[in-house]
Amino acid sequence: MPEAKSDILIRVENLQKYFPIKLGFMNVQYVRAVEGATFVIKKGETLGLVGESGCGKTTLGRTILRLYEPTKGKIFYEEKDITNVNMLPYRRKMQIIFQDPSASLDPRMTVGEIVGEAIDIHKLSSNGKERQERIKELLAQVGLNTEHANRYPHEFSGGQQQRIGIARALAVKPEFIVCDEPISALDVSIQSQIVNMLEDMQEQIGLTYLFIAHDLSVVRHISNRIGVMYLGVIVEMASSTELYKNPLHPYTNTLLSAVPVPDPVVSRSRNRIILEGEIPSPMNPPSGCRFHTRCPYVTERCKQEEPAFREVAPEHFVACHLV
C-alpha cells in the first residue's frame, strides 16, 4: 500500500552529499559521504540510523537539516520541497541534539542564556517574565532545577550537559529532531536515562526523531524503523522488529552479531561475524556494491553492478544482489 502523504514528515529523494578536498593545484577530489539516499520519516516516529564511524550518517542527518547543502537530490518537509528554499521558517521546526554536549554549549553563557537565546532568535516570548517562565519550564522538563539557570555548562556532568542541549532544542517547539549520537559520549549508567527522557518528550509533544548511533543495540528500543548505512549508502531499512527477526543484508547481519545478548547460553552459542579488511575510503569507494571488498558472499556481479535499493517485503528495503 502506498504511504498516505499526510503521514510523512520528511522525505529524501536520491540525496547526495560530496565534500571537495583540494589535493594540490588543479587537483580536487571528492569525499562521497552520502550517495543516493531515498526514504521517508513518518510523523511521530523514530527512525534509527546505524553504521560504523565515517559511514556518512551524521552527514546525512545534517544534510536533511540543510546544515550542509546537498550536492544532489531533494528534501521535502511535509511534502514541501525545501532543497533550495530559505531555511529560516524551518530552523525552528527542525532541530539537532549533538553528540558531545560540552563542545556544543558556549562556556561563556549561563544555562538560562543558552536556552533563552533560542527563544529570542525565534521571538517565542512577548516579554521577560514569559521568557523566564519558559526557561524554568524547559529546565524542569529535562529534569534540571530552576537554580541551574544561573550556572555555567562546566559546572555540570556530561549527562546534565546533554539535558541542557535537549532543553535548548526543545525551547523553539520543534517538530523534528536529529539526535546525532546523543548518548555515545555519556557513561553507560546515564545513557538509558537520556533515552527514556527523549521517549517521554516524544510522547508528550509528538516529536519525530532521526536517531543516529553506531551500533544496533542503542537504537533497537527507541526506533520504530531502522536504516543501516555502509560507506555512504543505505543498504537496508525495515521496522525495528523485522530487522532483528529477518535481517537480509550481510552487513546488517555483521552488526547484529555484535549486539550483546544478556543470556550467556545464547551468547555463547552465537557466532560473531568479524569483517575482514578496513572500511574503504569514501574518496575512492569500491565499484558495484560498496560492501563487496568485505562481503563473505561476494560474486563477480557484485563487483560490477551496484545493487538497487528495493522493497523486498512490505516496508522492508534492501540493496543486495543475493536477496
Ligand code: SF4
Ligand atoms: Fe555482498 Fe554482493 Fe550483496 Fe554486496 S551485493 S552485500 S557484495 S552479496
